[in-house]
Amino acid sequence: MLKRIAVTELCLGMYIHEFCGSWMDHPFWRGRFLLDSERDLQRILDTNIHEVWIDVGKGKDVAPGQVSQTVEEVEAEAEAQLLAVVEAQPMVARASLEDEVRRAHKLCTRSKQAIVAMFCDARMGQAVEVEHAAELVEEISNSVLRHPNALISLARLKTSDEYTYMHSVAVCALMIALARQLGLSEEQVREAGMAGLLHDIGKMAIPDSILNKPDKLTDAEFATMRGHPEAGARLLLGGGRISALVLDVCLHHHEKYDGSGYPHRLAGERIGLFARMGAVCDVYDAITSDRPYKRGWDPAEAIRKMAEWKGHFDPLLFQAFVKSVGIYPVGALVRLQSGRLGVVMEQHEKSLLTPRVKVFFSTRTKMPILQEVVDLAKLAGRDKIVARESVEDWGFKNIEELWSGRERGEGSLFD
Template identity: 60%
Template sequence: MLKLISLQQLQLGMYIHQFCGSWLDHSFWKAGFVLDSRADLQRLQGSNLSGLWIDPSKGRDLPEVATAAQQQRPAPAAASNAQTRSAPPRAGMQQELQRALKVCAHSRQAVTAMFQEVRMGQALQMVQVEDLVQQISQSLLRHPDALISLARLKNVDDYTYMHSVAVCALMLATARQLGLAEHHVRLAGVAGLLHDVGKLAIPESILNKPQKLSDSEFEQVKQHPLAGGAILRQNLGVDALVLDVCLHHHEKADGSGYPHRLAGNQISLFAQMGAVCDVYDAVTSNRPYNRGWDPAEAIQRMSTWTGHFDQRVFQAFVKAVGIYPVGSLVRLASGRLAVVIEQHPEALLTPKVKVFFSTRSKLPLEQRVLDLAKLRGEERIVAREAPEDWDFKQLEQLWRTAPA
């Protein structure tokens, strides 16, 4: 299993699988080798890399720090409390939706205030950032669908702030799907919350423009990763991985992204995660100049973008949100239309849905919840449907309200 380590943990004999950071940050033209030169070790430890991935199956592993006696010793109270906080009891979807509404409202206010302070030249309050990430993470642990689904629904006026909240939640969920250690899951959440901080340097008249941006305006917007990097470098408490996501979440696997036109393994795992999460929330959100895509449509379209995303990261992301994410409009084999209300934890094609309309009679039906995992061979999803083709006014309310 791959492990993410700091430069200080790097030792001779380790197999370097991937660098974390821009190719500008080091002098090695590719990864995929056993580190057997002390000179190379010193060059790497003196570089600007944020970390790197090693493959213990092909080289030396991290040394075992704890002795057997230490492993048997009870954990300190603080560690025990932290572990308890990281694993709250599982909640039902409707129960967590109510909690997640409050978390979203609090996060919106906190991020708005925090970003306004940064706009005025004040330092980021990293304690506040960590607290927000913790609240969002706890909601996802209680139920992974609720907050992610709610955060997608945002007003045009709070897009910049709620987009940060949504990407934070998506990064946390994707990091857990990838099996990262909880420390790195938390860093992924912080990176998601701060990935667009550079947009504070872009005039609001451009960010909130109700029409398509001109070429010159888009060039200004494309400067926000560098602007964000400059802001984060002024804050000593910001981890290098968080900085890396801010700088490189618009890079693409084929090298056509910006600002550094990185490609393939030049883009760190965290930045690849940031790219997927950022795009998904952007394309599924209503903007001043266009309506957001249906969640299932977004997943389908993104899956066809050759050279855009790292496929391992994209697959983990899809496992986190579903092939038919909550809120997707789908057609069943029976001819009924339904909205997805909850994912199945293991079977992506069999979520819980709420049926409400007949395509045959063109009339509303009595609303019923179907667990498709329990109806194999009897009912299934045959297609996704475009909501705009049906002009349903209350689609969001269908999945947000308690089952009938």
């Protein structure tokens, strides 16, 4: 049985099942282990992780009277928080997902090339070409305007070796979508996009041995990596012509709403609006992307987990973010009441609970079925989403091909 407890309640002999927070918040290469070392206990207490899941079937239980929550209780809370945002309408798509994905494939290629060149210049001490960056933001903004989910979802499929560069493209698109969801002016939308594009430029000051390490970082390496916001601010200040808002996001996108973030432990609205937006967008893309040492989470699972992280994000901005990407984002694997499994293809223009889903598998026969796109808004009372599902649990391969048209050459869906 799993229970969620505060890290201050941890004791030796407990079995840690999962840390409550992004894996970027702690230096452990493993997520599940028996806590049998005082050093490991202290390392956990020294991180910004406030809560953990323990498995009481594999280790010690909490003492009588200690506060804990079961999986069912925590998921009910997260579900209630997410359902609280379903009344608001997400953005209406102006182009079909299929059409915009085709454009976005080409844009991703051009964007990666531009970001690689820009970041390499920064590493060599050269100023960021603001005009070129602005042109790229404009292209990304136009794509998000044509369809809010195509480029965002496609950029999530980055390989681990291109993560640093494509992460910047993804966060740029997410910031643009969130800014529009908040009703900001088009000038502010583009400013948000520029901030997303440049938020991680400080990683160019981090040694490649740390930046591209295929395993979890040591404590010392983790401390070095945490210096990238301040390094980025220095790079941008040295080049000039960068707005204060963009600089603020670069410096403060790892701050947390409860004040436990870095580098300055700002809390609440002491963190600028764009930096609070950047915190949400940065984490979402990071945890849904594959890394050398960890598979990315399913997008719907990522949204649910982020809803559980108390104090991490501005709650109102997180709700707006959910409206912009959906409770079940494009590419999420879901189970329908009919027993079919499918991937989310597109959000409905008026309800976050009734997306278009491509069904492809029966949970009853455990066999593939004829692929078909169903509009859940038209099946009200007859079929609906009843659960999120894990791609790894089902053993599906290359599931993104079902919605993206992107072939990875790694075998079929059911290999």
